[in-house]
Amino acid sequence: MQTDQSERWDVVIVGSGIAGALIAKQLGLHGKKVLILEAGTKIPPNLNGYMDRFYNAVAKVPESPYPPEIVDPSGNLPDPAHTRAGRPNSLMLQPDSWNDPKQSYLVQKGPHPFGSTYERVGGGTMLHWLGTSLRLTPNDFRMQSAYGQSGNLPAGVVDWPIGYSDLEGFYGDAERELGVSAKASEQNYCGIAFPDGYSYPMPEIPQSIVDKTIAQTVGALTPDDGEKFKFLETGNLKDALTVVGTPAARNSEPYQSRRVCAGNTNCIPICPIQAKYDPTVTLNDATNTANVKICYQTVASEIVVDSSGLVTAIKFKSYHTGSASAVVEGKVSAAIYIVAANAIETPRLLMMSTGDGRIPDGVANSSGMVGKNLMDHPYYVAWAQAPAPVFPYRGPLSTAGIEKMRDGAFRKDRAAFRIEIGNEGWNFVVGGVGGDPNVTTVDFVNGQNVSGLNEGPTPKALLGANLAQALNDKFTRQFRLGVLVEQTPDPRNCVKLSSAVDGLNLQRPEIHYDLSDYTKRGLAVAKQTVDALFQAMGATQFTRIPDNDPFAFDWKIDGAPVRLTFQGAGHIMGTYRMGSDPKQSVVDHLQRSHDHRNLYLVGSGVFPTTGAANPTLTIAALCLRTASSILGKNFG
Amino acid sequence: MNDHNSTSSERKGTIRATRRAMLSAALMAPAVAGLAAAGPPGQPVLDMSQDRLQVFARLSAALTGVAAAKLAPAVDPIDVISDYFRFLADQMPDLFDRLLQHAQSVPVGTQPAAEADAILSSLESDTDPNVKFGARSIVLLWYLGAWYPPDGLKKIAEGSDRSALMNPARIVSAKAYTQGWIWQVMQAHPMGYTTLQFGYWGTNPAKTMIQLIGGGS
Numbered sequence: 048m049q050t051d052q053s054e055r056w057d058v059v060i061v062g063s064g065i066a067g068a069l070i071a072k073q074l075g076l077h078g079k080k081v082l083i084l085e086a087g088t089k090i091p092p093n094l095n096g097y098m099d100r101f102y103n104a105v106a107k108v109p110e111s112p113y114p115p116e117i118v119d120p121s122g123n124l125p126d127p128a129h130t131r132a133g134r135p136n137s138l139m140l141q142p143d144s145w146n147d148p149k150q151s152y153l154v155q156k157g158p159h160p161f162g163s164t165y166e167r168v169g170g171g172t173m174l175h176w177l178g179t180s181l182r183l184t185p186n187d188f189r190m191q192s193a194y195g196q197s198g199n200l201p202a203g204v205v206d207w208p209i210g211y212s213d214l215e216g217f218y219g220d221a222e223r224e225l226g227v228s229a230k231a232s233e234q235n236y237c238g239i240a241f242p243d244g245y246s247y248p249m250p251e252i253p254q255s256i257v258d259k260t261i262a263q264t265v266g267a268l269t270p271d272d273g274e275k276f277k278f279l280e281t282g283n284l285k286d287a288l289t290v291v292g293t294p295a296a297r298n299s300e301p302y303q304s305r306r307v308c309a310g311n312t313n314c315i316p317i318c319p320i321q322a323k324y325d326p327t328v329t330l331n332d333a334t335n336t337a338n339v340k341i342c343y344q345t346v347a348s349e350i351v352v353d354s355s356g357l358v359t360a361i362k363f364k365s366y367h368t369g370s371a372s373a374v375v376e377g378k379v380s381a382a383i384y385i386v387a388a389n390a391i392e393t394p395r396l397l398m399m400s401t402g403d404g405r406i407p408d409g410v411a412n413s414s415g416m417v418g419k420n421l422m423d424h425p426y427y428v429a430w431a432q433a434p435a436p437v438f439p440y441r442g443p444l445s446t447a448g449i450e451k452m453r454d455g456a457f458r459k460d461r462a463a464f465r466i467e468i469g470n471e472g473w474n475f476v477v478g479g480v481g482g483d484p485n486v487t488t489v490d491f492v493n494g495q496n497v498s499g500l501n502e503g504p505t506p507k508a509l510l511g512a513n514l515a516q517a518l519n520d521k522f523t524r525q526f527r528l529g530v531l532v533e534q535t536p537d538p539r540n541c542v543k544l545s546s547a548v549d550g551l552n553l554q555r556p557e558i559h560y561d562l563s564d565y566t567k568r569g570l571a572v573a574k575q576t577v578d579a580l581f582q583a584m585g586a587t588q589f590t591r592i593p594d595n596d597p598f599a600f601d602w603k604i605d606g607a608p609v610r611l612t613f614q615g616a617g618h619i620m621g622t623y624r625m626g627s628d629p630k631q632s633v634v635d636h637l638q639r640s641h642d643h644r645n646l647y648l649v650g651s652g653v654f655p656t657t658g659a660a661n662p663t664l665t666i667a668a669l670c671l672r673t674a675s676s677i678l679g680k681n682f683g
Numbered sequence: 684m685n686d687h688n689s690t691s692s693e694r695k696g697t698i699r700a701t702r703r704a705m706l707s708a709a710l711m712a713p714a715v716a717g718l719a720a721a722g723p724p725g726q727p728v729l730d731m732s733q734d735r736l737q738v739f740a741r742l743s744a745a746l747t748g749v750a751a752a753k754l755a756p757a758v759d760p761i762d763v764i765s766d767y768f769r770f771l772a773d774q775m776p777d778l779f780d781r782l783l784q785h786a787q788s789v790p791v792g793t794q795p796a797a798e799a800d801a802i803l804s805s806l807e808s809d810t811d812p813n814v815k816f817g818a819r820s821i822v823l824l825w826y827l828g829a830w831y832p833p834d835g836l837k838k839i840a841e842g843s844d845r846s847a848l849m850n851p852a853r854i855v856s857a858k859a860y861t862q863g864w865i866w867q868v869m870q871a872h873p874m875g876y877t878t879l880q881f882g883y884w885g886t887n888p889a890k891t892m893i894q895l896i897g898g899g900s
Contacts, residue, residue, distance in 0.1 A: 308881055313874045438884075485827055497847075510746050
């Protein structure tokens, strides 16, 4: 932390991810003095270092380009007790790692693993996001009112204190800030409405051959196919399964001085040309106002509250990389405090802030709801060989989806979902962490069959032209479908403080996580839908669930036993939810703490329910709304 | 990317002449050439002459199905073949030498397919059980830019579990990753490294696999 601690700031923000960055920029543009405390390392002057780490990574997982290192020099997971600002990564989710606190940063108590990860680095987790920029549907904000009468919604499913119309204008602002490419006339399903004549900032991203192949399959369905999809409970099958271009914060034209997407097929973990928006774009604008300063490698460790309930300071621990001893402690003060540290690190900080025992449950927690209702979009992914080439590994990772099942009468009984069509073949689905193209290539070179593609009594080991031909045939027909399923809130799914600590001697997050039957019913229909789509395409499915998969569970579909599994979608939501009732929620509709009027807790932790849409655009809209509200107030 | 062969015959002629000139210069001045290729004191000199690299290119073409002219183009500012030659000589010196001898033993032919078949036959006739796995390591190096050591491949291929997952020991370099031939075989591009243009993904690849990897063998 290189700043004069006596300096007075208007606002201190914890976290330089998208939520903190958007608010900092708006405040900075209006002359407010803003200090951002970022736990991770600084934004590098260019992407070369991150790209080099990615290219050289054996496991090209979402976290691979970013510090700290995900494995030690011998390829093992380092003990998180020795990492200063650690974070969960994808390798920690392996069957023999996920519940071992010596390997996993999150102290996972199950029964299922929490499968989502995040970054702690300048710019935050949106450095490795996909770019999907969907709006929630109007009914996503009013699940209890719309579907609560059935009696099948789990207890605890609540309405948001705001509705779609409260956010509509801010969604538009967020689409301009991020630079979203889409066609409005294609996005007005499930009640999503735009102002007359609304245009997204850029035209839509072209659809891939995989997208078009699935759209053709859907287009060729006849009323006779209704029986095969009867679980969808829809009278208009073709409409329900319509393939829709995905709104994406990805340049289809030059925008914000950034280049047009060249289809590097690498949005996750890193776009090499920054055609995909990431928060460093906004942070650059913010610091260019000369009113915003970022202090890196500075971990907020306690929020200090006085007897009147006002926050008076944030304590921090500042560290240097590679030096064991150099940890400096300090504190900063401001008129307003904003915690934007994601839905695991934010409740962690609140619970660590006990005022030397004066506030045993932590700051902002008079409701007891801090850390409760942890949610994700349980992600069901299935993969197959198309009957003819669909030419994957080309274009952005995903360019279209099946969206119209994000809302409907079925939500009285089971979770909604959206289907994301993948353009990256079997890159992350096959063979665990190794992934393709490596797994399938090794199969055909070394006579193995990890992928399932090298079938026969003895797997073939090929060389030369025969090898190239076989691999061309297999790879050009690979595709996958991923389904993001709505998860319902349950206070038992939660973040607590573990007795295990990190390298700064701060308590690490302890996670308890499971799925409700309502969510599992949605997951089952997701599998049925994908199976039926594969069948209609004439595709051959290769989806496998390993025996030791800690995410897998037994379920029944039409009375028949079935094994289901899921992954994390990277969408961490719900641990400091917004609401009108201070006894049932942590923040109000402006993301301001019910307990402390100069404290804001922002990001997807405020979501009372998840819908089935990727959360980033809603995070952005909520934060622009909060910034507008803060600017409308007088600063003390 | 890989596909940077000169299409101008005039230019090719120029380059060939240049390479011949370089080679003859090296032959006439062995002391200088030796100095240039010398390793640390006490280490044997690694022979990386153009002839030797061409033998490696012919061996690699037979193993991978990618044309020698694509693996070692006349104009090759990227020159990943030299990196791989050095890498293999370091990782498996004796085995690499033995593999090169097989390619050396087959005369340069006018039909690349027949030449490739002859090299593969020669390899198959070798009674050393490690040769097969050394060859596979070389294929995976060219395809993926990753190092799968021969003994690791052997252990899995001769083991009971053909579905055991093998992770590469390492990615050889960023250059090796981006020059991996698997991406051309699948008519795509390395993830995170493309020279294609906006929207290309909406239409079929402009080139067939054979156009991309050469030959037709």
